[in-house]
Amino acid sequence: MGFTIYYRSASVVDESTTKAIKARASALCQDRSWLSCEPVCFWRTDDEHMEGGSKPNFMTELDPLELAEAEGMPDGxxxxxxDVLCKLSHEFGIVWEMSHDESDGTVGLIQDGVCDPEVKQRVETFASMAGDMENFLGGLMDGFDE
Structure with a gap:
């Protein structure tokens, strides 16, 4: 089962700015392993807005923190x-409309580098759910390792 957090520019973004944002996002994401969540990535829409999505990984087969440490990078x-989206918003003056697979439209904004409290709370919940799911499944699987 997949679940994606989406981000979309509130207005049209020209091609040169789109390229610059993609390059900056790539640079901001390069120093993390991104095992717990997909890194920020974008695609252009037919209406020339930028849109992207990242999937949290609720059930990793391996411990993301151990793998990240082995790679010498923190987990994403x-x-x-x-945080990456907030930095892009601040640096490029982009307003991101945030949503996810279970929402009926926008749940909030990132504007001037600041995230709406509702968006932050939901993303924190997703991060917590990922850790809880790993702990829950790890506990279930403990008896099967023998």
Missing amino acids: TTLDML
């Missing part, structure tokens, strides 16, 4: 994804 989480 939904909160890190949100």
